[in-house]
Amino acid sequence: MKKLITLLLVLFCGTAFAQITFKDHSGTTITLDKQPQKVVVLNSSNLEMFFAAGGTPAAYAVSSTTPEYIENRLKGLPNVGKVENPDIERIVAMKPDLVIGMNFPFHVALRGSLNGAGIKMALFSPVTLPQVKDTVRTFGEIAGNKAKATAAVADIESKINNVQAKLKDVKKVKVLLLYGSPESYSMAMPDSYSGMMLEMAGGDNVAVGAKPEKQGGPMAGSAMSRGFVPVNLEYVAAKNPDMIFLINHDNKTEAKNDSALTKHPAWSGLAAVKNGKVISLPFETYGNNPTVRTGEAVLRLARLIYPERFR
Numbered sequence: 542m543k544k545l546i547t548l549l550l551v552l553f554c555g556t557a558f559a560q561i562t563f564k565d566h567s568g569t570t571i572t573l574d575k576q577p578q579k580v581v582v583l584n585s586s587n588l589e590m591f592f593a594a595g596g597t598p599a600a601y602a603v604s605s606t607t608p609e610y611i612e613n614r615l616k617g618l619p620n621v622g623k624v625e626n627p628d629i630e631r632i633v634a635m636k637p638d639l640v641i642g643m644n645f646p647f648h649v650a651l652r653g654s655l656n657g658a659g660i661k662m663a664l665f666s667p668v669t670l671p672q673v674k675d676t677v678r679t680f681g682e683i684a685g686n687k688a689k690a691t692a693a694v695a696d697i698e699s700k701i702n703n704v705q706a707k708l709k710d711v712k713k714v715k716v717l718l719l720y721g722s723p724e725s726y727s728m729a730m731p732d733s734y735s736g737m738m739l740e741m742a743g744g745d746n747v748a749v750g751a752k753p754e755k756q757g758g759p760m761a762g763s764a765m766s767r768g769f770v771p772v773n774l775e776y777v778a779a780k781n782p783d784m785i786f787l788i789n790h791d792n793k794t795e796a797k798n799d800s801a802l803t804k805h806p807a808w809s810g811l812a813a814v815k816n817g818k819v820i821s822l823p824f825e826t827y828g829n830n831p832t833v834r835t836g837e838a839v840l841r842l843a844r845l846i847y848p849e850r851f852r
Contacts, residue, residue, distance in 0.1 A: 561682045565663040566644040566672070573661070576685050577638035584624050584643045585611065586832050587665055590677050591641065593693040593833040595686025599637055602627045606829050609794070627651065633658045639683065641665060668734060673697075673832050693833050700836025701741055704843045707850045708743040714846050716744035717782040717813070719772065720828070722789060723805045726772040733768025734830050735788065742842035747780035774807050781811055784818040784846060786827075794823045796845060820845060 562572045579599040582588045585607040591598060592614060601615055604624040621635075622628035625647050632640060632655070640655055642648030644664040652662045667673040674694045681690020718729035718739050728748040729736040739746050751770055787799055799821040802808040813819055822828075822842075831838045844851045 563679050566666050567664045571663050579637040581632055581637045581640045583627050586830050587641050589832050591680050594677050594680035594684050595689035596684030608825055629654055697836040701839050704840050713745040714784055715747050715782045716784045717747050718786045720788045727769040728772055730768045735827055736768055738839050741839045744846050747782045751776055782813050785813040787821045788828050790824055794825055796820055796822050
């Protein structure tokens with residue numbers, strides 16, 4: 542009997558939730574004393590990482606940027622309004638153990654009211670790959686599934702490592718990555734998430750060296766504005782890229798050839814435009830932070846730039 546009791550105690554202690562403490566992207570330290578049973582997630586990128594880390598939200602906020610495969614997983618779950626204006630009364634009524642949002646003003650503003658109702662809130666907005674991986678690991682702890690979170694991170698790293706192995710000693714192609722429309726394009730710099738993925742895919746980003754000017758154009762004030770600068774056509778003409786990638790809201794889900802720039806004299810003389818090397822990228826993946834799909838996103842870019850290396 543004593544042996545049985547001892548065994549049960551060991552099993553209980555092995556499965557009991559250990560208190561976890563983490564720091565979110567607002568710099569706030571949060572401690573969870575028990576395994577969260579109800580977690581409300583207020584934006585698409587955090588939803589994607591939470592699912593990948595083995596979690597299932599109790600509710601979510603509706604967003605136009607949510608990938609289709611995540612929307613399918615959300616079917617049947619309640620929503621708490623829109624991402625930019627969550628219904629705080631609905632959230633409080635659910636009595637969640639934790640609310641996860643973005644480190645942006647419209648979510649930061651909710652924290653005081655939620656804390657006043659005894660509800661903890663964590664804010665995550667990863668802008669680099671290391672931050673994505675760290676966030677997934679934190680979500681794995683919150684969801685009680687460290688193994689799945691570790692596997693999700695390993696999958697990202699494996700895909701990127703495989704791409705870079707295939708591109709060893711490749712002669713780099715000059716690439717320009719643009720966001721917006723021909724009238725108001727912004728260029729992706731290396732410190733943007735898109736620019737980072739372009740470099741991991743082996744592209745020679747011609748925007749490197751462009752002098753950042755006062756932020757303007759379609760990226761001004763947006764969540765994606767970090768690392769983008771308005772296009773300088775004289776600079777682009779001098780660099781004369783071999784390939785141009787476009788990101789805009791018109792293309793949601795797949796890469797395809799784009800002829801829009803052929804209609805604009807300022808762009809039509811570029812080698813990429815003349816040679817039909819202008820490709821529209823899916824906004825769902827490249828217009829937003831793809832988080833756990835980063836490895837796949839890098840692989841797709843690399844295949845477009847260097848198809849001969851991926852046959």
